[in-house]
Amino acid sequence: MTTPQEELLPGTRRALLHRIAVAQAEGRAPSLVAAVVRDGRAVWHGARTSVDGHAPDEQVQYRIGSITKTFTAVLVLRLRDEGVLDLGDPLEKHLPGTGAGDITIAELLAHAGGLAAETPGPWWERTPGSLRPALSDVLGDQPAAHPAGRRHHYSNPGYAVLGALVEELRGASWEEVLRREVLEPLGLDRTSMRPQSPAAGGWAVHPWADVMLPEPTEDYGPMAPAGQLWSTTADLARFAAFLVRGDDRVLSVETLREMRTPAAPAEVADLAAGATYGLGVQIQHQNGRLLVGHSGSVPGFLANLTIGVADDVAVVVLANCTSGPSLSQVGADLVQIVAEAEPRIPEPWRPLRDVDRSVLELAGQWYWGTSPSVLRMTADGLLSLGPLSGGGRRSRFRPNGDGTWTGLEGYFAGEALRAVRRPDGTVDHLDVGSFVFTRQPYEEGAAVPGGVDPEGWRGIG
Known part of the structure; x- marks a missing residue:
């Protein structure tokens, strides 16, 4: 019944x-x-x-x-x-x-x-x-x-x-x-x-x-x-x-x-x-x-x-x-x-019960090369990484309990996500299956593979 x-x-x-x-x-x-x-x-x-x-x-x-x-x-x-x-x-x-x-x-x-x-x-x-x-x-x-x-x-x-x-x-x-x-x-x-x-x-x-x-x-x-x-x-x-x-x-x-x-x-x-x-x-x-x-x-x-x-x-x-x-x-x-x-009625949005500050500071916009992506913390305890807009590589990541996460689907399924920190504890970049994500596109001073041209961004005159 x-x-x-x-x-x-x-x-x-x-x-x-x-x-x-x-x-x-x-x-x-x-x-x-x-x-x-x-x-x-x-x-x-x-x-x-x-x-x-x-x-x-x-x-x-x-x-x-x-x-x-x-x-x-x-x-x-x-x-x-x-x-x-x-x-x-x-x-x-x-x-x-x-x-x-x-x-x-x-x-x-x-x-x-x-x-x-x-x-x-x-x-x-x-x-x-x-x-x-x-x-x-x-x-x-x-x-x-x-x-x-x-x-x-x-x-x-x-x-x-x-x-x-x-x-x-x-x-x-x-x-x-x-x-x-x-x-x-x-x-x-x-x-x-x-x-x-x-x-x-x-x-x-x-x-x-x-x-x-x-x-x-x-x-x-x-x-x-x-x-x-x-x-x-x-x-x-x-x-x-x-x-x-x-x-x-x-x-x-x-x-x-x-x-x-x-x-x-x-x-x-x-x-x-x-x-x-x-x-x-x-x-x-x-x-x-x-x-x-x-x-x-x-x-x-x-x-x-x-x-x-x-x-x-x-x-x-x-x-x-x-x-x-x-x-x-x-x-x-x-x-x-x-x-x-009768479309499925979604579950109500609920905030996280506990907030890990070291994880919270990772949330927000990141760049793989010049492509903007967003990392989100979700109420189910996962991280979600995907393009800021349009199509591209998207994946959710589950925590491993040691400060790293493992991808659950898409291109990054099974791949590791970790935050690489500087000696002072601040985050230098994210390493996602060897891909480097930085806070700014080709951020100066970050560990970008191949390095960053010391003259930086420029126009053509």
Whole structure:
């Protein structure tokens, strides 16, 4: 239930319902369900059906396909955060004998390891996992399709490998680890490996006739970490809220921000479409918005989870058909409807609680060469450095506790900012990743690389 303050306006709710109704009708989906999350809470649920006479509610399970990969990525990043592995580690260090051991864990997470898109043999999503009982059956004799690290090449077997990695390092099945470390802490009690009633049946809809064919529901075996899960709009709404806000029992906000950072070399076609991939999440720029999340598709089901991070709006859309509506487009449209009809109200401005005078004296205008920039202290304890006007390099910096700061994004991500002081304690310049920022352009007496002409600024007569 939502309180009146949390509810969407009637016009917004009608626009959302209209969009999913069009998607279900034009896409000829047996049923289509959706949910909207705002400010960390589910605020709307909608459903359309043409099969059994009543609309499914937010507790009906659908198979979510590759959204499963985001859950698997969370498990791997938990291992990294605990110090069990490093993302730069080659797979061989932790899971020897795969034939793909030179690929790093980060490359597997970002689909940049060069592994084949699919398993050898019959279509794995429509045949029993018993046909592929071992990881060697998933990878085949020649697992690589491309050199590692050179391009983004979506790989379902790559996430089967990551699931096997989790099992090796945790000493338990992927399903057990997922339940213990993610599903139970987040309260996702309607997310499971196998369907639990009530659950939608999966259908294929004939492309040229309004008739349907039931799709088989297979257990994927070792491929489960790539696409096995069943879930509901209610559970995925909670999962979407977690992906934005974090939960220290599972993953921190900082690690989730890392997941949302592009981590793979994008294909030219993807660049043109504004799409790339992070660590277990898809990233897309559409209509001026940064959208993150994941889509899913297995025989009988389509799924999409889309988050507009800046708008704090997330959307879940599920359908029980093999093909038909573009749920990625529906998800992006639902985010846009809410964001434009009911723009996010910003948090009130608040001053800093405590003022560090040594930091305060750094605030204000600085020059990199002749380019003016401004350094600001913000109420969240960060420093912000960017051009005085127009475009250019901008970054926020977090304090390291030793008088230095580390860049969080943009050109200066990971770079150090420090104030260089003279013997009398006054500030000579800022050093930002070796770039010297001075209070005046090419300030006389400051440590400007290459020095400053002793005749100073002049005109031409």
